[in-house]
Amino acid sequence: MPLKSAPSRPAKFEEEKLEQEKADVDTAGAWQSVTWIDVTEHHEGQRIDNFLFRTLKGVPKSRIYRLIREGEVRVNKKRIKAETKLNIGDQIRIAPIRMQQQEDHAPIGDSVAQGLLARIIYEDEGLIVVNKPSGIAVHGGSGVAYGLIEAMRQATGKKYLELIHRIDRDTSGLVMISKKRSVLKTLQDDLREHRIKKTYAAIVKGVVALDKQLIDAPLLRYELNNGERRVRVSKEGKPSQTQWNVVERYTGATLIHASPLSGRTHQIRVHGLSIGHPLVGDDKYGHQVPFSHHDVKRLCLHAMRLEIPNYPVIEAPLPDDMQKLIKSLSKSSDSN
Numbered sequence: 001m002p003l004k005s006a007p008s009r010p011a012k013f014e015e016e017k018l019e020q021e022k023a024d025v026d027t028a029g030a031w032q033s034v035t036w037i038d039v040t041e042h043h044e045g046q047r048i049d050n051f052l053f054r055t056l057k058g059v060p061k062s063r064i065y066r067l068i069r070e071g072e073v074r075v076n077k078k079r080i081k082a083e084t085k086l087n088i089g090d091q092i093r094i095a096p097i098r099m100q101q102q103e104d105h106a107p108i109g110d111s112v113a114q115g116l117l118a119r120i121i122y123e124d125e126g127l128i129v130v131n132k133p134s135g136i137a138v139h140g141g142s143g144v145a146y147g148l149i150e151a152m153r154q155a156t157g158k159k160y161l162e163l164i165h166r167i168d169r170d171t172s173g174l175v176m177i178s179k180k181r182s183v184l185k186t187l188q189d190d191l192r193e194h195r196i197k198k199t200y201a202a203i204v205k206g207v208v209a210l211d212k213q214l215i216d217a218p219l220l221r222y223e224l225n226n227g228e229r230r231v232r233v234s235k236e237g238k239p240s241q242t243q244w245n246v247v248e249r250y251t252g253a254t255l256i257h258a259s260p261l262s263g264r265t266h267q268i269r270v271h272g273l274s275i276g277h278p279l280v281g282d283d284k285y286g287h288q289v290p291f292s293h294h295d296v297k298r299l300c301l302h303a304m305r306l307e308i309p310n311y312p313v314i315e316a317p318l319p320d321d322m323q324k325l326i327k328s329l330s331k332s333s334d335s336n
Contacts, residue, residue: 039090042160042181048075048092049082059097067095113155116148122314126183127176128152128161129306131316134172134298138163152177165191168266173200173303174316190309191263197307200258200268201318203300203325204277205289208246208254215242215271219264230284231266233274240264242271250329252292253280257304268301280325296325
């Protein structure tokens with residue numbers, strides 16, 4: 001899979017600074033006085049609750065919603081609702097918030113931050129596309145000290161970077177990050193309207209018979225007794241389609257390219273399981289089907305290509321560990 005050469009990164013981008021940086025939490029873990037924030041283009045169109053989740057680090061969501069209900073957060077001196085959207089020039093007032101002191105996360109190591117900078121595939125004045133390694137979550141939380149977005153904010157010094165979409169922690173490959181609110185809104189709209197084509201490379205168990213197939217199976221999210229979220233095929237689920245194309249067949253495995261036509265959680269993984277070909281290295285959905293290479297230490301799923309309107313095609317090469325596995329496999333006699 002050849003890697004298209006991406007435009008070279010400009011030596012210096014125009015430095016942008018959000019007004020919200022004036023409102024950082026102090027060392028006592030509290031917002032000690034009334035805070036005023038001016039809405040810029042980076043906030044435009046964002047819901048006030050989502051803005052506050054991003055701004056009030058360490059404040060529980062339940063507390064934020066209570067602040068909104070009680071009028072402790074106002075826009076242009078007026079009470080607002082959680083779904084109120086921000087416009088350029090709006091002025092947000094946040095009343096003092098007393099919080100129990102919380103231990104800050106240690107800063108992300110320079111080696112991690114610099115390593116991620118080296119994995120930037122594409123960058124312009126509004127968009128960064130980074131080739132995320134397997135094993136790094138896209139954002140922190142739920143016991144994860146930091147994720148890709150926190151690391152990229154630290155590495156670039158740009159606190160206003162935002163994820164445009166997500167991929168699973170164990171999936172490697174292309175992740176879009178916005179540098180401008182306008183780009184975030186445009187590309188999220190493009191994703192919602194299926195104008196962006198995403199292609200994944202996957203190594204699946206077994207020899208896939210059909211060269212091309214459209215997997216059409218509704219997917220339903222559910223929870224295990226321990227609270228872990230899973231997905232299964234169910235008539236009560238949401239419509240979900242994935243296009244599978246065979247690239248190469250091996251003894252006991254197949255390399256495929258998969259393009260999800262809908263954006264459901266774990267879609268490629270569960271659709272693969274539904275036709276008897278779960279992904280290699282999938283601890284959630286793949287254990288029912290044996291695989292002879294027991295030393296596989298990752299989910300063999302890689303976000304390899306993005307086709308975005310008005311942008312060049314962006315590609316990330318297959319990671320070394322997946323290439324190594326492929327080289328260890330023998331081609332199947334069923335290969336064409």
